[in-house]
Every structure is written in structure tokens, then in C-alpha cells.
Amino acid sequence: MKKGNITINELLQILENDDLCKQLLDPNDCPFLNGTKSYYLKNFQQLLDASVLKLEKTMNFKYLGIALKILNQLYLQKLKQNPFLFYETEACVELLELLEQYPKECKEFKTFLENINFEKSRNEIGLFYQKQVKKRKPLNDYELRDFLTYFMIYKNHHIPHEYVCYIFWNLFQKDQKLKPIIYAEILRFLILDLFHQLKIEETVKIDSIDDNKPFLYKEEQWYINLNVIKETLEENTNYLPHLFELVEKRYKMKSLGHNKYEEIKSKKQDTIKKIIGSTFFYEEYSYLSIESEMKYWSLIYYFRFLKEVAPQIYEQKMADYELQMKSGGDTSEQPDTLIITQNDLLDQTVKTANEVIENEPYLKDEYDSKGSRKKIAELLDLYEQEAFYCERTILESHLTIERLIEEFVSLLHYEIKDNKTENLLDKIFREYFVREINLNIQTKRLAPKELEVLLSKLNQYMLKFYEIKQKEISKYIVKDQKKWLACNTHLNRLYGNVQYMTNPKLYEGSDLSLTQVLDLNEARDIRRNVLKKKIISQKVSMVVLIILILIFSVSLFLLAKTVYQYWSASNSYGKIEGKWKLPILDPDPNQKEFPINDSIPQMDFTEVKKENEETIAWIWIDDTPINYPVVQGSDNEYYLTHLYNKKYNISGSIFGDYRNGSDFTSTNTVLYGHNLKNGTMFGSLKKYKDLEFLNNHKYVWIMTPKATYQYEIYMVYEFDASKDHYVFNFNSETSFQSYLENIEPIVSNNLEVNLEDHILTLSTCDENEKNKRLVLIAKRLYSYLQPENVSSE
Amino acid sequence: MEKNYFEQNLNDLEKMVYYFEKYKEALKCKKNDEANYFLHYANHYRKLSQTIKEEKAE
Structure with missing residues (x-):
């Protein structure tokens, strides 16, 4: 052990009593570790050194592929993001x-890489954090870890500095329970960032240790001089000192001198808290390891990998050992010094592969007893499939239309082996894509054009x-018709769905139910129906239009006809219209008959x-249009539609009732005429x-060949035409x-009338009600007789 | 002025990531020559970043 470094035993002593270490080796992360904790702890240094990269070198590369797949799977499940960021890329390269x-394995690995969209997930990560930060939502451990890695590589791209500070600040303020490595990372990034801003030179060589240098590089490790950093931070920032205090408080992390370290070591105090795994004490300085922390992350996932195989190996080894003990073999080897070698892992993996092959009969056919290449290949395939389905589950939680399209298109590259791909595509399309589109329509996230x-x-x-x-799939037509049929059906269904659902016109109304499953034929039918409906509605509207045009033209024709008839009637009456002056009369009121003279209007009937x-007569009322000949037919119908000259015209004529005499000798003489809208005929009544x-136009002049009669209108009334009303002669x-x-x-007007008098009834239709008649009654005042008719008395 | 180690290191790693991305793109498009070219550079920068580490350690 090098000078200044803690020995493995010392480290273990610390680790065994260390809450942080317990936290790091979280049973939830590695449940199997509970039983074998001591084993792993004793080999901690070894594991520490064996980062994934180092492991790979000593390990059979074939199993590395599997390891990477498992790592990837775990990442996908846990982080729901693509794990291949920084270290993973290094490992891949x-x-x-x-x-x-090894061409075959190389090819397999390349295929594996092809199916992971790194860049997409990276961009998504950036955007995701940006969103989270904007929403001010706290990040979980995994998110935070990725965030930090992301921030380190792409810090200038998406995430504003203030947001990063905000996140960290919040983290510490809320006193969230985070893994020590997270704190280490945060410190590292913040400090690096800060120093970068302050343009402080971070590095210092080991030979020239300076109290004021914040970083130390030693044995491929970076260390942070906490004291120096703290001082610097206090001077330059507002938030970091507080942050630092919080970290210190939590972990009781103090700058430990060499003597103090010795003291702690001797007393075996468990008060030494580290930010992460190992804390190195160099000379008088306390440094925080940086680089090794990152390896822990690799290790954690390595542990996870191990948990698949290690317990079994360990149990096996224990069993072997016990057997050895029983048989009185060499007992110098202690069980807790048992080491799981790379060979053990390899053996176990092959064993697992064998089990898999046993459980999967279709793999058995291709089993090659000579080597494990095919087995491994199959295993890789299995893991790949699992990873593939993992991706699908992720898809559900991170949906955007753009992403769906990407996924969809990337899936399109898959080779058709069975119906699975088509089914999956169809499912994705129906369930997610259409739902997303509907959502988009509702929330208007995308503009209609987009x-x-x-x-x-x-x-x-x-x-x-x-x-x-x-x-x-056409190659199946000969080989395997059933397969071809199935593939074809699915393909057609998918094609139909896409064709139908991607028609933007469908979404204009947005009320459409888009969750329906459509066949290609169904889709066609629906389109046809829509088309049919359109055509029908167009036809209906055309017919309605034509009918309206017809009605319009007919009514126009009728109107024109009526107008023409009015015109022609007034024209023909105008030709024979007589012109009279109202006589100024002062006749003897006791006498009713006078010989006619020139001042009295009279008519020459010869023409x-x-x-x-x-x-039979001529009727004239001064200052009104009434100035017409009076005719009398054999019934009361003919002259309703004929002019006095017997030409057909709806204006008709003024005519006397056929039951009256033609000479106005009846007690009641009735004349009829149409109530025309233009006021002609009896339209003025x-x-x-x-x-x-009435008082201004009360005189009616009736001119006959024998005499001219003057009548006075004195009564106006209406009656129902359905009854036979008129009486012409009275008995009493x-x-x-x-x-x-x-x-x-x-x-x-009150006017006395008796049986000796003659009355004239002028009858016309009521303008408002069809069955009503408007009637004027006039009393004959005087008769002006033509000379030949004057009585000799 | 001595080039900032951190920056240098990060740059190399970034380049590595960049070329690796390029490699994967080429791989997807089945452009094997291009892919190999990018992989070569990714590897180069990976080694470079490690060399710097080693040099600094010495």
C-alpha cells in the first residue's frame, strides 16, 4: 500500500461502520448483497479497480455483450433513458x-448499437431537464445523475447556468436523501464550473502541494482540497458556501489532519464520513476523490449484473468448501476469502445459457456442442428482444408525435420474421399514435400545418x-403460404390504418373516433362511403337548386303574364274610355225622372x-278609375275572365248579374267586378x-241606351260569399x-230607402279574405231619360 | 499558458463521443468504410484522453 493511502483493512473497517457505504450498497439496488456483503467488502479494492472497462479486458468479450445488454436494460428500466453517455461510449469504443x-461478435454488437438511438435520447435528456427545471420539479437520483453527466458534456447547450444552480440549491435546502455520489458530483460540477468562471487554475502537481491549490491529481485520481475550495467559494458566491455547509453538516465532513486520522484509526471511530467510497488522506490534507466516484456507477451496474449469477456462484463455492471441510481437505482457505473470478462468471454464464437453451426448444435445434458461440448468439438475441420490448414500454411514457414517427420508422427497418413486428407496429400506431394526434388536436400543441x-x-x-x-414476404408465397397470408394480412391492415389515419382531412372535425381498427378494405370502404355521401349531398343540392330556379322562373312568368294582362286590359278599356264632366245639377227633389240634356253624361252605344x-250600360264614378262598359252574360262566370270584347283576360269585365234585367229596372241591380291590385276595375271600391x-265620391252614373241614372252610394258592407245573399226583387x-x-x-249614410226605390249593388272580392265580398249599395236618385223614352204625361 | 487539463480532457472525450455518434450513424446507413473511419477517430480520442491522464500522473 502506498504511503498516504488507506490500506484495504483500514478501508474495510471504515466501510463496515459506514452508513454511507451501506447506502451505496443499497439492498434495493443489490438485494443479494445482504448475505454476501462481507465478501464483497473484503474484495472492495479489487472491485473498485475492476471498473467495467477493466473487467472487460479480463473477461471473455462474448459475455461483455450480454453484460452491456443487461446494463442497457437496467438503465432503460430504471432511468427510462438511454444510458450510453460518457463512460459507456468509452467502453463501447x-x-x-x-x-x-472476432467478426461475428463484432457484427452482433454493431447490430445492437444500431438499434439504440443515442443522439435522440441525448437531445431528449437535455430537453427533459430543461422542462423539469422550468417546471421547478425536483429530479430523482437517476435523473440527477444523468443531468450531471449531461451538464458536464453539454452544459453550454440547453441548460442555463442559473437553473443548474437553482436545482442544486434546492436539493440541499430540501435536505433530500441523496446518494453520496450525487453530492460528490454536484460539488464537483459546481466547483469546476465556478473555477472555470473565475479562471482559476485547478491543477497542481503532487510535488508542489500548495495550501491554496484547490485540486490535486495523484495516481489517476483527482482530489479536491476542501478548505481551499470553501474559502474560495465563500469569497465568490452566494449559494455555494451554504451548500457546502449543508454537505459538511450532513456528513460531518471535516478537514482531517494526519494526526487526527491516526487518532480516528486507533479509536476506530465511525465518525469518518465520506462523500464517496474512498477518502484519501494525503499528508496533512483532506482530499475528496473525484474520479473513482464515477467508477462506482459502473460498479453499481456491475453489481446488478453480478446479482444474476454471483449468488449462485457463491453458494456453489460455499458448498464446495463445506464438502472440502467434511472430507478433511485443506482448510486454510476461509470462506470469506473466496473470490469470484472472471472464470467463475464465464462458467456461470455458459450454464445460464444452457438453461435457456433447454427451456427454449427452438434454440436446441441450433445448439452446437462444440462451442458456445451459438448459445451466446441466441442469448444475445434474447436480451436484444427484451431490450426491444423495454424500449416499447418506455415509449408509452415519453410520447410525442415526432418521436412516435421516429420509432415507427425505425421499426420499419426490422426484418419480417413473423407477425410480431406488424402487430407491434399496428398496436403502436393505433394506440399511441392516434391517441397522440387526438391529444394534439385537443391541446393544439401542433399547428394544423405541422x-x-x-x-x-x-x-x-x-x-x-x-x-x-x-x-x-413474397418469398413466402411458395415456401409457406400460411405465413405469407398472415404477414400479408397484417401488412395490409397496417397499411390501411396508416393510409387512413394519416389523412389530415380526417382530423379537421376532430370529433371522429379514431380508435377503430381498420382493415385495408375497411379503410377503402370508409373512404368510398365518404365519397358517396359527398356525391349524394352534391346531387341533392343540385336538385334543390334546379327546383328553386324553376319555381322562380315560373313565378316570374306568371307575374309577367299578370302584368301583361293588366296592361292589355287597361289598354283596351282606355281605347273606348268615355270622358265626362260632372254636371252641376239642382233638380226638384220631388221629381225623380227628367228628360236628358247635354250636361248629363250620356253614351253612344253604337260603337x-x-x-x-x-x-248593357256604362258605369262611371268621377275621380276614380271606374269608367267601364257593363256587360251581361248568360251566367256569372264568363265575364270573370273575359274583357268586354270577349278576349280572354284575368282582369275580366264589369258585368251585371244574369238574373237581373238588362235595363236596370229590378229593385236591386247587382254589378260585379274584380278587385285588382293595380286599382282598376272595382279595385278602387x-x-x-x-x-x-265615400262622401266625396258618392255618385255613380249608369248610362244605358235608354237613360242615364244617377245613384248615391250610402252603405258599405262585407258578407260571406258562401251564402246566396243577393235578392233582386222583393214581394213586399x-x-x-x-x-x-x-x-x-x-x-x-242614413238614407231612406223603400220598395219604390231602385238600388244598385256593386260587388267585388275582399282583398284580405278570399270568401268575403265587399259590397257598396247605392240608391237611385234621378233618371235622365232619352227623348224617345220620356213618358207622354 | 498551459492548456487547461480539464478542458483538454473534456474536449477529447467530447470528440470521442462525437465520432462515436458519427460512427453509429454510418453504421445505420450501412456505410462500413465511413463507420470504420469514425471509429478509428473515436478510438484515437479515447486513447488521447487516457494518455493525458497518464502523462499528468507522471
Whole structure:
């Protein structure tokens, strides 16, 4: 043992009483250590030296692959991250150099490396810490360890310095229970960082030890001069002194001089606390080992590896020893000095391999009794598969669409041996990918365009994959049709799913249920259905449009027709329209009949009668459009739709009831006419509902070939046309009066009417109700007779 | 001024990691020549970092 170094025995004494060491060799990490603790402790120095790298050199390289796989698996399970950072890379590089002479193993190892995406996980680690730090979430031991390694290599890339300080500061303040190595690491990084910032030269040669130099390099180990560092820190930082105090307090770590060390050693005090495994005391200085700590991490995982085989070896050795004891053999060798050699490990691994092969019949066929190469190869394959499925479980907890696509694409490179890959791909795709997309849609983490780009990328990958795999599995068509069928079905299903799910248009509504499992055919059907629905809806909308256009054009035509008919009616009536002046009369009220004179409006019927023989009179009301010939047909229907000249027109004519006489001699003469919207024919009668209008336009002039009659409108009323209302001649005064009394007038002037009088009824439709009639009743005031009709009296 | 050991060491290790990454990329693309080239450099820097350690130890 070199001067200044602690001896193994001394170390063991310390370690055995050391809580930190117990913590380091945590039974949860290495449960099997409980029983064999003393054994491991006694060989501690040996194990310490045998870092993974050193172990590899002495160990058969074949088993190193397995060891690395187990390490990787453990890392994956525990850390859920890729473990290959700094030291692991170093180990890999060295191992690859070693493997150069052994092509098969080299190839296997290369394949193993290919399937681990280092860079991706590294970037993820950086981003993960950044997120954690931003969320101000505490890191667990594993995360912290990786964080530290990451920080050391990539400290300028992702993690701002203040965050790092924040993390450390929090760690110490909360007094979290951390492994000693974590504290060592933190100290190391913080101090290095600090010194780097302060531009302090860290190194010092062993020959020129200086109280003020913070670091010491000796025998491939770095040591930190705690005193110097503490002083420096106190001067330069706010947070580190406190941090340092906390560390000291926790571990009662003090600067120990040589004498004090001797004292402790002699008293076997258990108050020596170390940051990690070994504390070296050099001369008067207390130094904290740096480099060896890192090896502990390798060791911890080495222990984990050992736990697979070591207990069995140990038990075997113990059994051998006991047997030896019983048979009276050499007893000089103590059981706790039994050493598990590399050969032991190798033997055990081969034994395990044999067991595996026994349990797995399909491996037995390829078993080569001469060597272990194939066995090991199979083992490697087994571990690789386990690692593969481990990766899948990790996938569930670290999902992003980008990552999923990467995973998906990386899986596409796998050779199709059976349906497993396709099933797995399909599962990943259905369960995770679609869920992630839905999540994205809900949370809007990705912009729609980004999502679209990703989806189309995936679609392209899938297309390539499909082509390649189709070729690949086509070889089974002849060999193994069942296999081909199964592979083909899965491939098609996967292809269908991807094709369907990666259509960005599907996600526009986002209400779609995307968890459904689709076959290629199903996907096609769905697309077809969607297309059909689209076409149907387009057709329906076209039909509706055409119908609307038809309705519009028909109504336009009808409107035009009506307008034309109104126009043509007014045109033809306008041709024969008579022009009269209202006479200024002051007749004798006791006399009702007068001979006609020139001031009285009168009509020459010769021209009008040429047009229509059935013309019986002319009606005129001053200051209204009513200025029309009056016709009388054989029924009350014909002239509803014909003009006075018998041309068809919806405006119709003013016509007398066919039950009346043509000479206006009936007690009640009824004239009909349409209530047209443009106010022509009897369209102006509705104005008579207003009493003022009635009083200003109360005279109606009826001109016949025999006489001109002057009537006065005195009553306006409405009645239901469904009943036969009109009476033309009355038997008695009573019936005439009761006829008039039954009327409920809207507007009325009090005018005495008796059976001797003649009344004129002007009837038209009500504008609001189809079955109602608007009626005006006028009383004949005077008759102006043509000379030939004047009575001789 | 003597080059900072830590920086130097870290640089070598970083280079090692960098070339190893390159190696793995090449390996994935089945570019064996390139892969060997990168592996050679990774190994070189690994040894270099160790040599520095050893030199310093001496």
C-alpha cells in the first residue's frame, strides 16, 4: 500500500461502520448483497479497480455483450433513458477495438448499437431537464445523475447556468436523501464550473502541494482540497458556501489532519464520513476523490449484473468448501476469502445459457456442442428482444408525435420474421399514435400545418415500407403460404390504418373516433362511403337548386303574364274610355225622372255594341278609375275572365248579374267586378271603407241606351260569399226592409230607402279574405231619360 | 499558458463521443468504410484522453 493511502483493512473497517457505504450498497439496488456483503467488502479494492472497462479486458468479450445488454436494460428500466453517455461510449469504443478480431461478435454488437438511438435520447435528456427545471420539479437520483453527466458534456447547450444552480440549491435546502455520489458530483460540477468562471487554475502537481491549490491529481485520481475550495467559494458566491455547509453538516465532513486520522484509526471511530467510497488522506490534507466516484456507477451496474449469477456462484463455492471441510481437505482457505473470478462468471454464464437453451426448444435445434458461440448468439438475441420490448414500454411514457414517427420508422427497418413486428407496429400506431394526434388536436400543441406535414411524412414512409415488405414476404408465397397470408394480412391492415389515419382531412372535425381498427378494405370502404355521401349531398343540392330556379322562373312568368294582362286590359278599356264632366245639377227633389240634356253624361252605344252585343250600360264614378262598359252574360262566370270584347283576360269585365234585367229596372241591380291590385276595375271600391272618401265620391252614373241614372252610394258592407245573399226583387216592403236591416254596414249614410226605390249593388272580392265580398249599395236618385223614352204625361 | 487539463480532457472525450455518434450513424446507413473511419477517430480520442491522464500522473 502506498504511503498516504488507506490500506484495504483500514478501508474495510471504515466501510463496515459506514452508513454511507451501506447506502451505496443499497439492498434495493443489490438485494443479494445482504448475505454476501462481507465478501464483497473484503474484495472492495479489487472491485473498485475492476471498473467495467477493466473487467472487460479480463473477461471473455462474448459475455461483455450480454453484460452491456443487461446494463442497457437496467438503465432503460430504471432511468427510462438511454444510458450510453460518457463512460459507456468509452467502453463501447474500446470494446469495438477488441472485437475486431472476432467478426461475428463484432457484427452482433454493431447490430445492437444500431438499434439504440443515442443522439435522440441525448437531445431528449437535455430537453427533459430543461422542462423539469422550468417546471421547478425536483429530479430523482437517476435523473440527477444523468443531468450531471449531461451538464458536464453539454452544459453550454440547453441548460442555463442559473437553473443548474437553482436545482442544486434546492436539493440541499430540501435536505433530500441523496446518494453520496450525487453530492460528490454536484460539488464537483459546481466547483469546476465556478473555477472555470473565475479562471482559476485547478491543477497542481503532487510535488508542489500548495495550501491554496484547490485540486490535486495523484495516481489517476483527482482530489479536491476542501478548505481551499470553501474559502474560495465563500469569497465568490452566494449559494455555494451554504451548500457546502449543508454537505459538511450532513456528513460531518471535516478537514482531517494526519494526526487526527491516526487518532480516528486507533479509536476506530465511525465518525469518518465520506462523500464517496474512498477518502484519501494525503499528508496533512483532506482530499475528496473525484474520479473513482464515477467508477462506482459502473460498479453499481456491475453489481446488478453480478446479482444474476454471483449468488449462485457463491453458494456453489460455499458448498464446495463445506464438502472440502467434511472430507478433511485443506482448510486454510476461509470462506470469506473466496473470490469470484472472471472464470467463475464465464462458467456461470455458459450454464445460464444452457438453461435457456433447454427451456427454449427452438434454440436446441441450433445448439452446437462444440462451442458456445451459438448459445451466446441466441442469448444475445434474447436480451436484444427484451431490450426491444423495454424500449416499447418506455415509449408509452415519453410520447410525442415526432418521436412516435421516429420509432415507427425505425421499426420499419426490422426484418419480417413473423407477425410480431406488424402487430407491434399496428398496436403502436393505433394506440399511441392516434391517441397522440387526438391529444394534439385537443391541446393544439401542433399547428394544423405541422401536423399535416408529419402525417404526410409518415404516409410516405409507410408507402416505402409497404413496397419493400411486399417484396420481402413474397418469398413466402411458395415456401409457406400460411405465413405469407398472415404477414400479408397484417401488412395490409397496417397499411390501411396508416393510409387512413394519416389523412389530415380526417382530423379537421376532430370529433371522429379514431380508435377503430381498420382493415385495408375497411379503410377503402370508409373512404368510398365518404365519397358517396359527398356525391349524394352534391346531387341533392343540385336538385334543390334546379327546383328553386324553376319555381322562380315560373313565378316570374306568371307575374309577367299578370302584368301583361293588366296592361292589355287597361289598354283596351282606355281605347273606348268615355270622358265626362260632372254636371252641376239642382233638380226638384220631388221629381225623380227628367228628360236628358247635354250636361248629363250620356253614351253612344253604337260603337261599343259593335264590339259586344251584350253591353248593357256604362258605369262611371268621377275621380276614380271606374269608367267601364257593363256587360251581361248568360251566367256569372264568363265575364270573370273575359274583357268586354270577349278576349280572354284575368282582369275580366264589369258585368251585371244574369238574373237581373238588362235595363236596370229590378229593385236591386247587382254589378260585379274584380278587385285588382293595380286599382282598376272595382279595385278602387275598397277605398269606400273610409267615410270621407265615400262622401266625396258618392255618385255613380249608369248610362244605358235608354237613360242615364244617377245613384248615391250610402252603405258599405262585407258578407260571406258562401251564402246566396243577393235578392233582386222583393214581394213586399217588409221583405225589402228586412233584407236591408240584415246588413251590418262598415260605413253608412242614413238614407231612406223603400220598395219604390231602385238600388244598385256593386260587388267585388275582399282583398284580405278570399270568401268575403265587399259590397257598396247605392240608391237611385234621378233618371235622365232619352227623348224617345220620356213618358207622354 | 498551459492548456487547461480539464478542458483538454473534456474536449477529447467530447470528440470521442462525437465520432462515436458519427460512427453509429454510418453504421445505420450501412456505410462500413465511413463507420470504420469514425471509429478509428473515436478510438484515437479515447486513447488521447487516457494518455493525458497518464502523462499528468507522471
